[in-house]
Amino acid sequence: MSKTKKLPARTEVKPSDCWDLSSLFPTDDAWEKAFVKWEKRIDGYARFQGTLAGGAENLAAALAFDLDMDRLGERLGTYAFLKTAEDAANSDYQRMHGRFLGAVSRASQAASYLRPEILAIPKAAMSRFLADRRLAPYRLILERLLRYRPHTLGRKEEKLLAMQTEMAQTAGQTFHQLNDADLRFGTVRNERGESVELSHATFSALLHSPKRTVRRAAFTQYYRQFAAHENTLAAMLRGSVQRDVYYARARNHASSLAAALFPDQVPESVYTNLIESVRRHLPALHRYYDVRRRKMRLRDIHAYDTYVPILSDLQVRHSWDQAVALVLDALAPLGTDYCGALEKGLRGRWCDRYENRGKQSGAFSCGSYDGWPYILMNYQPDVLDHVFTLAHESGHSMHSHFSAAKQPYAYYDYVIFVAEVASTFNEQLLADHLLHRARDDCRRAYLINRQIDAIRGTIFRQTMFAEFEKTTHKLAETNEPLTVETFKNAYRELLAAYFGPNFALDDELSLECFRIPHFYRAFYVYKYATGMSAAMALADRVTTGGPKELAAYLDFLGAGCSKDPLDLLRDAGVDMERPEPVDAALARFERLVDELDSLL
Numbered sequence: 057m058s059k060t061k062k063l064p065a066r067t068e069v070k071p072s073d074c075w076d077l078s079s080l081f082p083t084d085d086a087w088e089k090a091f092v093k094w095e096k097r098i099d100g101y102a103r104f105q106g107t108l109a110g111g112a113e114n115l116a117a118a119l120a121f122d123l124d125m126d127r128l129g130e131r132l133g134t135y136a137f138l139k140t141a142e143d144a145a146n147s148d149y150q151r152m153h154g155r156f157l158g159a160v161s162r163a164s165q166a167a168s169y170l171r172p173e174i175l176a177i178p179k180a181a182m183s184r185f186l187a188d189r190r191l192a193p194y195r196l197i198l199e200r201l202l203r204y205r206p207h208t209l210g211r212k213e214e215k216l217l218a219m220q221t222e223m224a225q226t227a228g229q230t231f232h233q234l235n236d237a238d239l240r241f242g243t244v245r246n247e248r249g250e251s252v253e254l255s256h257a258t259f260s261a262l263l264h265s266p267k268r269t270v271r272r273a274a275f276t277q278y279y280r281q282f283a284a285h286e287n288t289l290a291a292m293l294r295g296s297v298q299r300d301v302y303y304a305r306a307r308n309h310a311s312s313l314a315a316a317l318f319p320d321q322v323p324e325s326v327y328t329n330l331i332e333s334v335r336r337h338l339p340a341l342h343r344y345y346d347v348r349r350r351k352m353r354l355r356d357i358h359a360y361d362t363y364v365p366i367l368s369d370l371q372v373r374h375s376w377d378q379a380v381a382l383v384l385d386a387l388a389p390l391g392t393d394y395c396g397a398l399e400k401g402l403r404g405r406w407c408d409r410y411e412n413r414g415k416q417s418g419a420f421s422c423g424s425y426d427g428w429p430y431i432l433m434n435y436q437p438d439v440l441d442h443v444f445t446l447a448h449e450s451g452h453s454m455h456s457h458f459s460a461a462k463q464p465y466a467y468y469d470y471v472i473f474v475a476e477v478a479s480t481f482n483e484q485l486l487a488d489h490l491l492h493r494a495r496d497d498c499r500r501a502y503l504i505n506r507q508i509d510a511i512r513g514t515i516f517r518q519t520m521f522a523e524f525e526k527t528t529h530k531l532a533e534t535n536e537p538l539t540v541e542t543f544k545n546a547y548r549e550l551l552a553a554y555f556g557p558n559f560a561l562d563d564e565l566s567l568e569c570f571r572i573p574h575f576y577r578a579f580y581v582y583k584y585a586t587g588m589s590a591a592m593a594l595a596d597r598v599t600t601g602g603p604k605e606l607a608a609y610l611d612f613l614g615a616g617c618s619k620d621p622l623d624l625l626r627d628a629g630v631d632m633e634r635p636e637p638v639d640a641a642l643a644r645f646e647r648l649v650d651e652l653d654s655l656l
Contacts, residue, residue, distance in 0.1 A: 063412055064413065066142055066412050066413070068412070069410065069412050073376075073408075073410055074405070075405055075408040075428075077135055079428045080134060080424070081135050087132065087136070090128065091155070094128050094129065099166070100125075101125075101167050101169075105169050105173070106173075109181065112184075112188035113190055115194075116193075119197065123465060127426070130425060130426075131424060131425075131427060132156055133156050133160070134427060136152045136153040136156045138422060139152060139153070141416040142408065142415060143414035144416065145414040146414070172211060172214060175201070175205055175208050182198075196618070206308060207309060207315075209306070217303075217306065224303075226295065227293070227576060228292075228577060230292050231289070231293075231296075232576075234292075235256075235573070241254035241255060244273050245270070245273075246265060246270055247266060254277060254278060259278050260363070262274035263275070263360055264363055265364065268361070271360040271361065275359070275562070280564075282564075286544075286567060286570065287540055289570035289571075290538070290540040290543055292576070293528075293538070293543060293576070294532075296576045296578070297312075297528050300312040300315070301533055312532075312579070316580075320473050320621050320622075321620045322621070326622070326633055327582055329634070329635045329638065330519055330522065330638055331519055333635045334515065334519040334585070334638065335553070337643075340646040340649055341645075342556030344645075344649045345357055345559055346558060347649060347656065348362065349361070351366050351656045352364075352366065356560040357559055359555075359562065367498065367502045376409055379446055380446070382443060383398075386447065386482075386486040386488075387482060389485065397457060398450055398454055402450065407430070407431045407432075407433055408430070408433065411435075417434060419434065421450075421452035423452070423453060423460065425465050429452070429454070429457050429460075433446060444483055447482040447483055448480070448483050451481055451483075452478060452479045455470060459614055460616075462616070463615070467617050468616040468617070470615075470617050472580075473586070473621035476583065476591070480588045480591035481609075484591060487506070487507050488595075497655050501652060501655040501656060504648050504655070507648055508645065511588070511642075514585060515585045515642065516554065518584040519585045520550050521572060521575070522579075522582040524547055525578040525579055525581070544566040548561070588641065589641040590625055590637055592640070594609055594612075594628055594630055597629050597630070609628050611628070
């Protein structure tokens with residue numbers, strides 16, 4: 057009998073395949089000494105309390121201290137987090153991370169007076185302070201903070217809102233407990249006749265089964281549990297929506313959507329333009345579903361038919377070194393500075409490459425100001441998607457690398473609105489590179505289908521989610537009761553519009569609105585769609601342009617949060633306040649569908 061292949065313990069992995077965290081701290085002992093020193097400095101916040109209105113010098117000293125604490129805290133926290141990611145079973149690193157989080161909580165409490173005390177400084181006095189050269193390094197921080205004046209209440213009211221913080225998380229936390237811990241879905245037989253426990257993870261795998269009866273059985277059985285708990289789930293989602301509406305009203309925002317967009321200074325037109333552009337291009341999505349139906353030789357197409365590959369996966373193997381070489385070749389348009397730094401990191405010790413027992417699943421990039429922009433992978437040489445994942449995470453890491461190199465600590469950490477641009481940009485270059493190298497129609501069709509599904513899952517699907525969030529919050533703001541049927545009907549209308557008239561919509565699919573975790577922290581998903589649209593526009597601009605276009609993109613990578621996200625993207629060459637970037641991305645989707653139809 058063949059032996060079961062077991063994952064290696066962390067201690068059995070070759071050091072050359074692991075990241076080297078010495079750019080943060082050379083040893084655990086060095087971390088410990090720095091942590092003890094940092095923890096003792098928390099009490100230093102007290103000496104600035106009550107002094108901030110006394111002059112620019114006082115305010116500058118307090119901000120300098122806070123940023124210095126934050127910078128060392130980031131370094132300590134990154135090291136502790138990465139150590140826990142290596143092996144979740146290592147109790148020493150779990151304790152290290154727990155101690156750090158406890159200290160962060162104490163530091164946050166000690167510093168909690170800073171924001172209200174700054175906002176309490178009279179406008180005339182603050183204007184004089186801002187003209188003082190000693191506050192020049194902190195001017196943008198203060199200007200951004202002062203924007204919140206109209207939405208900041210008195211001390212007593214702010215205290216009451218702060219006391220509600222934990223209670224306000226109840227709806228989301230309850231959903232996650234039910235969804236992640238308590239729901240049980242039973243077992244399903246896969247295409248090999250094996251009994252498989254149905255879970256969130258295996259549900260996705262079973263929807264990729266080539267056998268339709270398996271896909272249908274998994275789909276029906278999975279949603280049976282959500283149907284059994286639909287009243288409870290609706291109550292949780294209603295609570296989450298009502299929380300958003302309450303806080304928006306309490307802080308004098310025009311709507312919950314306006315409150316969510318306020319921190320990034322994103323106008324509502326960006327949100328509505330996205331929805332309107334996607335709506336205009338829905339016929340291309342409907343056509344893709346028909347192409348998929350015809351190729352799969354189905355009489356009708358259901359949601360459970362949209363995940364299985366139209367074409368069988370390409371049997372292509374890339375060793376780590378080959379994957380790195382492929383990614384670097386694809387990113388050559390970004391120039392020698394970009395590719396040289398990335399090659400040094402990927403061939404060196406930025407990456408934790410392979411899976412080991414207890415290691416965190418998936419992949420991520422974790423950049424910090426004073427350390428390398430590390431990448432966690434669980435790389436498998438036989439999975440082409442892992443090469444794309446490497447390109448994606450490399451985009452995040454190089455974004456962090458350039459921002460840390462070009463900006464002071466206060467302005468290096470880019471916001472989520474632009475975070476997905478750099479990573480998706482790299483995926484676009486890799487996809488184009490592989491298409492140019494495709495040796496036959498089958499390989500080309502596979503790659504095109506992959507791009508289509510990426511756009512479908514990111515721009516179309518996330519926009520549908522964004523539209524659902526907008527609709528349900530608007531209903532709550534106009535005092536419409538949010539019942540089970542209200543949620544399901546609103547979602548059903550969107551499903552009908554996005555999947556089209558020739559798609560077989562199962563009743564169970566209306567329950568999907570209750571199981572999407574993003575809906576319990578609303579108005580976030582639209583950033584995925586705008587990010588991909590911006591990335592596609594910038595990738596075209598760089599690859600068809602010259603030195604000026606490349607320089608603008610590299611400047612964007614190095615800009616951190618030194619400007620608001622829409623201004624950063626405008627400087628790079630794409631205006632997300634206009635519909636053209638989304639329209640261009642979806643026009644490309646249409647061309648890809650046309651080509652796929654001709655190749656199949």
